Amino acid sequence: MEKETIEQQLQKIIFIIHQIPIGLVETDLQGTLKQMNAKGVQLLMPLFLQFQLSGSNVFELLEKIRPDLLKQIQQFQSESGTIIQQENYLIEFNINQQQVNRFFYFTINKINADTISFVFDDITELHEKENLIREAMQEKAVEQSKFEMASGVLHDIGNAVVGFGSYINRIKNHLNYSDHKNLLGLWGFLEKNKQHFEPGIGSAKTIAMMDLVEAIAKNQEKNAMEANQIISEQMGIINHISEILVIQRQYIKGHSVERESINIRSIVNDSIAMIMPSLVKKGIEMVVDIPINISQVKGDKTRMMQVFLNLIKNASESIESNELFDKKISIYASQNTDIVEIKLNDTGIGFEKSDAEQLFKRGYTSKESGSGIGLYNCRSIIESHQGTLELVSEGSGKGATAILTFKIA
Amino acid sequence: MNATFSTPEILGWLENQEPNQYDELSFGIVKMNTDGQVVFYNKQESQITGIDPAYAVGKLFFTQIAPCTNNFMVSEKYKQIELDEELDYLFTHITTPTRVRLRLLKSASSQHQYMLVHKY
Numbered sequence: 296m297e298k299e300t301i302e303q304q305l306q307k308i309i310f311i312i313h314q315i316p317i318g319l320v321e322t323d324l325q326g327t328l329k330q331m332n333a334k335g336v337q338l339l340m341p342l343f344l345q346f347q348l349s350g351s352n353v354f355e356l357l358e359k360i361r362p363d364l365l366k367q368i369q370q371f372q373s374e375s376g377t378i379i380q381q382e383n384y385l386i387e388f389n390i391n392q393q394q395v396n397r398f399f400y401f402t403i404n405k406i407n408a409d410t411i412s413f414v415f416d417d418i419t420e421l422h423e424k425e426n427l428i429r430e431a432m433q434e435k436a437v438e439q440s441k442f443e444m445a446s447g448v449l450h451d452i453g454n455a456v457v458g459f460g461s462y463i464n465r466i467k468n469h470l471n472y473s474d475h476k477n478l479l480g481l482w483g484f485l486e487k488n489k490q491h492f493e494p495g496i497g498s499a500k501t502i503a504m505m506d507l508v509e510a511i512a513k514n515q516e517k518n519a520m521e522a523n524q525i526i527s528e529q530m531g532i533i534n535h536i537s538e539i540l541v542i543q544r545q546y547i548k549g550h551s552v553e554r555e556s557i558n559i560r561s562i563v564n565d566s567i568a569m570i571m572p573s574l575v576k577k578g579i580e581m582v583v584d585i586p587i588n589i590s591q592v593k594g595d596k597t598r599m600m601q602v603f604l605n606l607i608k609n610a611s612e613s614i615e616s617n618e619l620f621d622k623k624i625s626i627y628a629s630q631n632t633d634i635v636e637i638k639l640n641d642t643g644i645g646f647e648k649s650d651a652e653q654l655f656k657r658g659y660t661s662k663e664s665g666s667g668i669g670l671y672n673c674r675s676i677i678e679s680h681q682g683t684l685e686l687v688s689e690g691s692g693k694g695a696t697a698i699l700t701f702k703i704a
Numbered sequence: 705m706n707a708t709f710s711t712p713e714i715l716g717w718l719e720n721q722e723p724n725q726y727d728e729l730s731f732g733i734v735k736m737n738t739d740g741q742v743v744f745y746n747k748q749e750s751q752i753t754g755i756d757p758a759y760a761v762g763k764l765f766f767t768q769i770a771p772c773t774n775n776f777m778v779s780e781k782y783k784q785i786e787l788d789e790e791l792d793y794l795f796t797h798i799t800t801p802t803r804v805r806l807r808l809l810k811s812a813s814s815q816h817q818y819m820l821v822h823k824y
Contacts, residue, residue, distance in 0.1 A: 309798050309799060310798070312799065313796065313798060313799055314768075314771065316771070319799075321799075328801045329800075329801075330796075330799040330800060330801070331794075331796060331799060331801050332772075332796065332799055333770065333771035333772035333796060334771055334772070335772070336772030336773075336793075336794050336795070336796060336801075337771055337772045337773070337774050337775045338775075339794075340772070340775065340777055340793060340794055341775055341776065341777055343794075344777065349803075350792075350794045350801075350803070351801070351803070390776065
């Protein structure tokens with residue numbers, strides 16, 4: 296192959312410059328057009344047309360669209376150098392009586408004493424995209440700070456509620472050691488030693504004294520019972536507030552927590568460990584059979600634990616209400632190619648088949664002190680993990696089984 | 705018929721010419737199919753732009769041959785079904801600005817569209 300001459304190489308370079316998709320223009324120091332490539336024409340012609348200019352002088356155009364830019368060029372004193380380095384400018388004009396805003400970037404260089412080069416492009420689309428991204432990021436930041444604030448407030452309320460609860464508990468404990476028992480003791484002592492008091496203060500006064508002590512003791516007892524009842528009600532309200540807080544906090548967490556691969560076996564074991572003391576106390580037997588090699592699922596460990604804790608708690612409460620000798624909760628897991636299934640079975644009171652869906656309704660409860668958000672919340676959590684949660688029962692008094700499925704991670 | 709740049713009804717005349725007759729005209733002419741692919745690029749047009757007709761034929765006019773026309777003033781106009789419009793424009797002979805008058809032509813009945821170019 297013949298070697299290209301310098302002339303041929305230059306021709307090729309000029310052709311490439313001509314076709315390059317960025318506007319390139321060369322002018323003299325008065326702005327008269329000397330050279331320009333195709334993209335330059337494509338971008339500038341509509342502007343020349345708009346301002347009814349001949350299209351032979353770039354300064355004439357700048358005077359119309361960006362006088363500030365022209366001023367910078369004219370004030371540039373050095374013999375050569377960069378006048379404008381890649382800066383964005385808004386250019387406003389009309390097409391068919393419609394106001395058009397375009398963003399152009401310009402790089403303007405003084406090449407030598409009588410040559411200026413313009414490099415420019417219409418970056419409106421890019422500019423708009425950048426704006427959208429910036430707005431989206433701002434929105435996200437605002438959302439995030441809202442959640443952080445809400446989370447902080449919930450946390451503080453949560454702490455306050457816990458403190459309040461323990462304070463009320465202390466009052467309750469104090470009431471158990473109320474003086475009415477001592478007063479009854481005193482009455483018993485007076486009764487026993489009546490014959491020793493009567494010679495001293497007389498029979499009538501002794502009886503009056505004993506009656507008074509008895510009346511005070513009974514009054515004390517009545518007050519203590521009332522206070523106890525009020526405190527129990529207060530505890531119920533606090534528990535309800537706590538449950539709502541837990542749900543709200545999960546909701547907030549859901550916005551920031553990333554899903555990790557989690558091991559169902561360890562989640563179940565951790566949940567049981569947490570609740571075991573109360574199960575032992577109630578005499579409930581716990582049977583767990585989850586294969587050691589069970590596949591991992593994607594999810595939020597804390598929320599998943601809340602589901603299992605809630606289900607086990609429900610099962611134990613249901614067992615307590617069912618006066619059977621057999622008190623047992625069993626948890627089994629199995630899996631096929633893409634799904635892990637967990638069954639949590641109890642020997643509790645169960646439910647009628649027709650009530651199955653009712654159980655998941657928000658606000659539904661069968662317990663005296665329940666708020667009706669436990670199961671509703673459990674199902675929301677599981678569904679947010681692309682899983683399912685169902686409850687089945689053979690009927691009232693025949694126990695119940697919670698069936699959970701998860702997609703394998 | 706001795707067609708000039710501004711001859712009315714020139715479209716019908718252009719449709720019936722043998723390609724080599726385009727070279728006899730006094731103005732530049734680009735014949736394209738309706739996708740903008742160059743079918744004929746006459747001698748006068750080549751003298752205005754410096755582009756070899758052999759290079760131009762078969763290429764897309766608005767993007768590969770004359771990207772300077774790829775805007776609403778020129779290429780967008782060809783999206784119309786019927787078109788006969790004149791306008792002043794700027795071409796480049798390689799990179800030297802060249803003032804021209806364009807006549808944009810298109811009809812619903814033809815498989816071709818044309819651009820006539822008169823150099824001032």
